[in-house]
Amino acid sequence: MSLRSSLATFVGNSSYFVLHNVLHRGGTSLPGKLAIKIDPNVMTTLAEKYDVILVTGTNGKTLTTALATRVLREKYTDVITNPSGSNMMQGITGTMLTAKPKKNGQKPVAILEVDEANMEEVARQLKPKAFVLTNIFRDQLDRYGEIYTTYEKILKGIRLFPEATVIANADSPIFMRGNLPNPKVYFGFKTESETGDMRAPYNTDGVLSPTDNSVLHYHYITFANQGSYFSKTDDFKRPELDYAVTKLNELTPRYSNFDIDGQTYQIEIGGEYNIYNALAAYTIGRYMGVSQAQIKRAFESNAQIFGRQxxxxxxxxxxxxxxxxxxxxxxxxxxxxxxxxxxxxxxxxxxxxxxxxxxxxxxxxxxxxxxxxxxxxxxxxxxxxxxxxxxxxxxxxxxxxxxxxxxxxxxxxxxxxxxxxxxxxxxxxxxxxxxxxxxxxxxxxxxxxx
The missing domain is CATH 3.90.190.20 (Mur ligase, C-terminal domain)
Structure with missing residues (x-):
């Protein structure tokens, strides 16, 4: 670690101590902001100790990251994350600064939620092992622009590391754009037959084929632009899924019960959209060698997620x-x-x-x-x-x-x-x-x- 990085780390940790132990205030943004001011590349040094997984997308980043953290802790003794959704440079830097990796012979894991517009700079410094893509919907037009502009911001980060695995929601057709050379793992829903032929509602964003920009058709739609899509102008279609929700058993405001690849799981949070987040966390776990039994145990713990139901x-x-x-x-x-x-x-x-x-x-x-x-x-x-x-x-x-x-x-x-x-x-x-x-x-x- 350079002298500059050492000083940045010392100042960041000292401010964190004062905030949490003297002033009794939470947050990691200020320590991160101070550290970046001293050394803009301080995260590069900090990240060398970790296998880094970055989670991004419009919706579901926080819940996916929180569930995946639970899942990974079933196998790994040292997993750090940014639990309160502080997902920009200063917040992520603060998370990395204040972590204390254990020296137990097992490489620790950092699973971090990242704001879409910050992906390029965060990825450049953290050198991730994997990128996780949840979805892209129209959101905060003043910050991100339209959905294809948002996706391009994410791609700038991914393109820096062609060897990193991309774990993507294959039900979202926008993620099929970009011609990425990266290894890929796909997840999605496979709960209905592949025989239907429908179009998304007229005001749905993100339903253009990446091959020729024709309007996609769907065998079925889960919601918005997500589902089993195909083109009628060429042979483009949703890729084969590595991991899939195969059945929806019971959905209530308080819990969701569903099958992934034929095995039943339950999370203590409602809404079909949150099952996508659970499926993403499941896929991260399987990619990292966590067993199905361990994932089931992680899902069924009752710890709540910051501000999410x-x-x-x-x-x-x-x-x-x-x-x-x-x-x-x-x-x-x-x-x-x-x-x-x-x-x-x-x-x-x-x-x-x-x-x-x-x-x-x-x-x-x-x-x-x-x-x-x-x-x-x-x-x-x-x-x-x-x-x-x-x-x-x-x-x-x-x-x-x-x-x-x-x-x-x-x-x-x-x-x-x-x-x-x-x-x-x-x-x-x-x-x-x-x-x-x-x-x-x-x-x-x-x-x-x-």
Whole structure:
């Protein structure tokens, strides 16, 4: 380690100690930011100790990374990760700085969630063993641009390491672009017959064939642009799957039961979209030599994931915190709510900070109208952009709603809901603000699984 890297590491670790042990504040971004200021390439030195796996994509990065961390810990004694979704350069640097790899003869593993726009620089420094691609949907147009622009940002990182394995969601046709020479492992759904012929809904992004940009057809669609696709203008089709969800057994808001390659698994989180994340984690585990029995045990542990269907008891209310940030993800959350057979209330919180995306136009492509088909008894809105969300919900047919511009009132608002079960659907920074209010009120602790 160079003198500059040593100094950067010392300063980063010292600031982390002060934050966590003196000021009792969480976070790894500031230590990482300070270390990068001293040595912009400090991660290169830190990463030499690890087998590095990078997880990226629009939706599902945090849950995929958290589940994969559980899975890998069944086999590896030393696995580090960035559990709170701090997925940009400074946060990842902070994670690497504060890790203490064990000297037990086994090479430690770093499995890290990475923001799509940061992939090139993070990959250059960490020299990954594998890249994991979850999906690409329209998201934060102000930061990423359209989906093909987003994918190109990811490709810039992958192209630096043609020997690294690409573990990709084969149900997403955009990942078939790029002519990558890398070894590939594919996962997807194989729950229906391959005999149908349908097109995706007219406003679906990412349904163009990578060979000639014709509109793809599907044997079946899971949601959005994902499914078993094929071209009618040439022989392009979804590649053969290495690992597949073969059956959906039971989907509820609280758990999902499904088969992968004929064996049954369960995760304590609802929504079909989260089964994709479990399948990605399963694939990572198998790639790294984890057995099916070990994966099953990891999946069935009950540790919660930071801000992802996090369950909190607020007096007599059962609160579920769900993250929303783009149309596809929000629509899948609504579909998850539709599987709830009990009455519930919804509090929707919209912020538009940099981490959320300052463009809020996505709320108009979200099918809030579908909430009328659920057991929802009440809906209210809040957050820094509550006016935008209030209008959208009103236009969806729900009339005037209570509004909570000041998120310090949210805990009281939760207690005032007419149902025992309350969903709080929040953008990223609104979710952080909500958790801080719940923490101050004594309903949650600071940490989540890491």
């Amino acid at each position: 996090e369950a909190v008891k607020v007096d007599d209310k059962d609160v579920t915190i769900v993250l929303i940030k783009n149309p596809v993800g929000a629509n899948q959350v609504i579909q998850m709510m539709a599987s709830d057979d009990q009455p519930f209330s919804v509090i929707a919180l919209l912020n538009a900070n940099y981490a959320d995306g300052i463009d809020t136009s996505w709320i108009w492509d979200t099918e809030f109208e579908d909430l009328a088909k659920t057991n929802m008894q009440a809906i209210s809105t809040g957050g820094e952009r509550y006016k935008d969300l209030y209008v959208r919900i009103k236009m969806a047919g729900f009339g005037d709603q209570p509004v909570y511009e000041d998120l310090t009132r949210i805990v009281a608002a939760i207690k005032a809901q007419p149902t025992e079960h309350v969903y709080v659907a929040a953008t990223y920074t609104a979710m952080l603000q909500l958790r801080e209010q719940l923490k101050q009120a004594g309903y949650i602790k600071t940490g989540m699984e890491g």
